Amino acid sequence: MSATSANAATPGGGAAGDFIPAAKPVIGEEEIEAAVRVLRSGNVVQGPQVAAFEDEFAALVAGRHCVAVNSGTSALLLALAGLGIGTGDEVIVPSFTFAATANAVRLTGATPVFADIDPATFCLDPAAVSALIGPRTAAIMPVHLYGHPADMRALGGLATRHGLAVVEDAAQAHGARLDGTPVGGFGDAACFSFYPTKNMHALEGGMVATADAELARRIRLLRNQGMERRYANELVGYNLRLTDVAAAIGRVQLGRLPGWNERRRANAAKLDAGLAGVPGLGIAAAAPDVVHVYHQYTVRVAGGRRDALQAFLTEQGIGCAVYYPTPVHLLPPFVAAGADLALPETQRAAAEVLSLPVHPSLSDADVDRITAAVRSFHLEPDMRELS
Numbered sequence: 543m544s545a546t547s548a549n550a551a552t553p554g555g556g557a558a559g560d561f562i563p564a565a566k567p568v569i570g571e572e573e574i575e576a577a578v579r580v581l582r583s584g585n586v587v588q589g590p591q592v593a594a595f596e597d598e599f600a601a602l603v604a605g606r607h608c609v610a611v612n613s614g615t616s617a618l619l620l621a622l623a624g625l626g627i628g629t630g631d632e633v634i635v636p637s638f639t640f641a642a643t644a645n646a647v648r649l650t651g652a653t654p655v656f657a658d659i660d661p662a663t664f665c666l667d668p669a670a671v672s673a674l675i676g677p678r679t680a681a682i683m684p685v686h687l688y689g690h691p692a693d694m695r696a697l698g699g700l701a702t703r704h705g706l707a708v709v710e711d712a713a714q715a716h717g718a719r720l721d722g723t724p725v726g727g728f729g730d731a732a733c734f735s736f737y738p739t740k741n742m743h744a745l746e747g748g749m750v751a752t753a754d755a756e757l758a759r760r761i762r763l764l765r766n767q768g769m770e771r772r773y774a775n776e777l778v779g780y781n782l783r784l785t786d787v788a789a790a791i792g793r794v795q796l797g798r799l800p801g802w803n804e805r806r807r808a809n810a811a812k813l814d815a816g817l818a819g820v821p822g823l824g825i826a827a828a829a830p831d832v833v834h835v836y837h838q839y840t841v842r843v844a845g846g847r848r849d850a851l852q853a854f855l856t857e858q859g860i861g862c863a864v865y866y867p868t869p870v871h872l873l874p875p876f877v878a879a880g881a882d883l884a885l886p887e888t889q890r891a892a893a894e895v896l897s898l899p900v901h902p903s904l905s906d907a908d909v910d911r912i913t914a915a916v917r918s919f920h921l922e923p924d925m926r927e928l929s
């Protein structure tokens with residue numbers, strides 16, 4: 543997945559009006575002006591814009607310490623490394639996620655151990671996690687997939703009982719809440735991504751949030767060659783710094799995030815209503831204690847018809863996508879250990895899910911066109927044969 547493909551224009555001319563993209567990263571005049579101001583200032587890397595971005599982002603994560611880095615993957619890597627996780631450790635992760643989750647574990651030298659998901663939320667199933675905890679388990683890494691919080695109460699309870707760290711992968715869930723607590727406010731550390739297709743972006747970028755000031759300091763050292771003060775290198779570190787251009791864009795986007803998330807939620811509610819009762823289509827309802835921020839609006843398509851619906855919608859000029867067609871444990875870097883795992887809900891989800899456009903740039907007419915197109919596919923020809 544790349545920003546370019548996310549921006550892709552109409553493929554081959556949609557049959558019914560303008561192409562509706564699956565995602566639409568916003569780079570508005572305000573973002574451009576903020577970037578140009580930084581370039582003219584000459585202060586371009588890990589300077590005042592990065593510091594201000596970290597301060598302002600803290601308001602989204604219950605006032606925790608925030609450390610900005612150059613990607614969400616870097617945030618995950620440094621959260622794990624900062625917690626001392628590495629070779630010989632196991633980290634329990636979902637397989638139904640973007641590969642970055644497991645890549646970050648592997649990059650520390652630790653081993654990802656894949657647990658199945660709860661079919662109602664697409665997030666880690668606490669019972670499946672519990673069954674995998676062993677003497678080498680060091681951490682649990684839940685993913686708030688599609689913008690829906692994982693079951694942090696049950697997972698946090700397990701972590702406390704077994705003395706494990708919790709690292710939230712919140713790359714898709716900026717602003718989501720569970721029982722009034724924002725995601726990023728539960729784990730020992732939480733990681734966000736600012737890739738263009740996420741709910742907010744900084745071209746590229748990431749953030750680690752933690753309540754632990756010492757951990758925040760270790761992550762600051764690790765992102766910058768082991769130094770906080772120039773040439774006072776305290777340990778072996780990386781260069782995973784964020785630029786001030788990215789941070790300035792991120793600050794503009796952070797200001798817009800609440801409105802955009804509201805719009806995503808409104809679009810999702812309209813999709814829910816428009817798609818209710820379609821035979822063979824599964825719509826996941828968010829629990830009442832959850833604020834879902836709909837990074838994706840994802841339905842299940844029964845009867846092996848998912849790929850046919852995706853092809854039909856694409857033909858109709860409606861961008862849609864499968865996140866994720868191959869579970870991570872079956873991807874080449876992980877399959878040697880993963881081939882024999884039984885993760886039935888993960889594999890069922892990979893075969894059934896389809897994400898429809900829900901981004902804030904959709905008009906009400908776009909949403910109506912999406913629901914009408916899905917309805918027309920399911921009514922013809924199969925349903926006619928049944929009636």
Ligand SMILES: *Cc1c(COP(=O)(O)O)cnc(C)c1O
Binds near residue numbers: 614639640736748
């Ligand atoms: C996007 C994403 C990441 C990685 O973020 P980058 O900024 O692209 O490195 C990690 N985990 C999940 C679940 C993601 O969706």
